Amino acid sequence: MKFIDIAEIYVKAGDGGAGHVSFRREKYVPKGGPDGGDGGKGGNVIIQANKDMNTLLDYKFKQKFLAQDGEKGGRVKRSGKDGKHIKIKVPVGTMIFDAQTDELITDLIIDKQKVVIAKGGKGGMGNMNFATPTNRSPRYAQPGIPGPELFLRLELKLLADVGIIGFPNVGKSTLISVISAAKPKIADYPFTTLVPNLGVVKIDEFQSYSVADVPGLIQGASEGKGLGIQFLRHIERTKILLFVLDATSEDIKKDYKILSKELEKFNPEMLYKKRMICLSKCDTLDQETVQALTKLKLDPKAGKPLIISSVTNLNINELKFKLWDLLLEFKQDEENSLS
Ligand SMILES: Nc1nc2c(ncn2[C@@H]2O[C@H](COP(=O)(O)OP(=O)(O)OP(=O)(O)O)[C@@H](O)[C@H]2O)c(=O)[nH]1
Numbered sequence: 001m002k003f004i005d006i007a008e009i010y011v012k013a014g015d016g017g018a019g020h021v022s023f024r025r026e027k028y029v030p031k032g033g034p035d036g037g038d039g040g041k042g043g044n045v046i047i048q049a050n051k052d053m054n055t056l057l058d059y060k061f062k063q064k065f066l067a068q069d070g071e072k073g074g075r076v077k078r079s080g081k082d083g084k085h086i087k088i089k090v091p092v093g094t095m096i097f098d099a100q101t102d103e104l105i106t107d108l109i110i111d112k113q114k115v116v117i118a119k120g121g122k123g124g125m126g127n128m129n130f131a132t133p134t135n136r137s138p139r140y141a142q143p144g145i146p147g148p149e150l151f152l153r154l155e156l157k158l159l160a161d162v163g164i165i166g167f168p169n170v171g172k173s174t175l176i177s178v179i180s181a182a183k184p185k186i187a188d189y190p191f192t193t194l195v196p197n198l199g200v201v202k203i204d205e206f207q208s209y210s211v212a213d214v215p216g217l218i219q220g221a222s223e224g225k226g227l228g229i230q231f232l233r234h235i236e237r238t239k240i241l242l243f244v245l246d247a248t249s250e251d252i253k254k255d256y257k258i259l260s261k262e263l264e265k266f267n268p269e270m271l272y273k274k275r276m277i278c279l280s281k282c283d284t285l286d287q288e289t290v291q292a293l294t295k296l297k298l299d300p301k302a303g304k305p306l307i308i309s310s311v312t313n314l315n316i317n318e319l320k321f322k323l324w325d326l327l328l329e330f331k332q333d334e335e336n337s338l339s
């Protein structure tokens, strides 16, 4: 399935129905009073998060959403029917922007969370409401209020706990495939991963966390090089960053610096996220080199880099639990900051 994470749509709430102008007609009553009914309300446009959706693909094909207009009022004080609401379903994690002002309207982060994005127009009052002692036969009624229209930009940002960051071909997808049940495409060339993969890592029967593997980053990604930038915004929301560096690279320190810099350029807040570093493909190195790598100092904030191999499972369990510990720390920090 194609992964679409941005879509633009047009929505319009229903117009209110017009109020009616009419007069009572009864036998033997020459001049009946006004009896024009009120118009109905226009339908609302509602957007709701749905956990069973994971892409905005539907909105590549259908982009116009109109709620029903309210009916006009009728004779004999009959009110017009209200227009039907229209509901637009989006994946959990969808942010809704006003496409014209770029203002964030709302962020749907929980399943079934919904928002009335455009409220239907009010119906007009019929002439039955306007009779006064001085004007017993008002010949006017209110028009309905038009329903507002909006151009919206929907942006899906995955809500994973851990985001995997790394250059292309370093083994990110292979790693997610060994720590979770995700089955991403793996191949020995850069840019194998074209859309993000989500995996769930089980800690025990009841506890788990989610991990997102996104396409590899390259130098200049924050300015749009490669595929990375398109997906960096998914990483923006993760709680923990897991850097995967290729242990066979000529200059691991430089690799880490480049990645760090790209993240910082994209969004300086990324610097404050908890991070962990692992060195992949260590099964391909001799003991001595691996030994030397354990002493590598990259970033005091990230702790000691973990030597791993997704092929031999070296330290894969340690990695799972270390990430879990970091998530618990994150939770604790969050609770502390709230109390
Ligand atoms: N020997 C060895 N090879 C690995 C290991 N992890 C990944 N590989 C190989 O490295 C290559 C790239 O792996 P991927 O998992 O596709 O790498 P990626 O980082 O997801 O790559 P992109 O999606 O292109 O960014 C594949 O040929 C893998 O089989 C490992 O721990 N040891």
Ligand SMILES: [Mg+2]
Residues within 6 Å of the ligand: 172, 173, 174, 184, 185, 186, 192, 193, 215
């Ligand atoms: Mg990949």
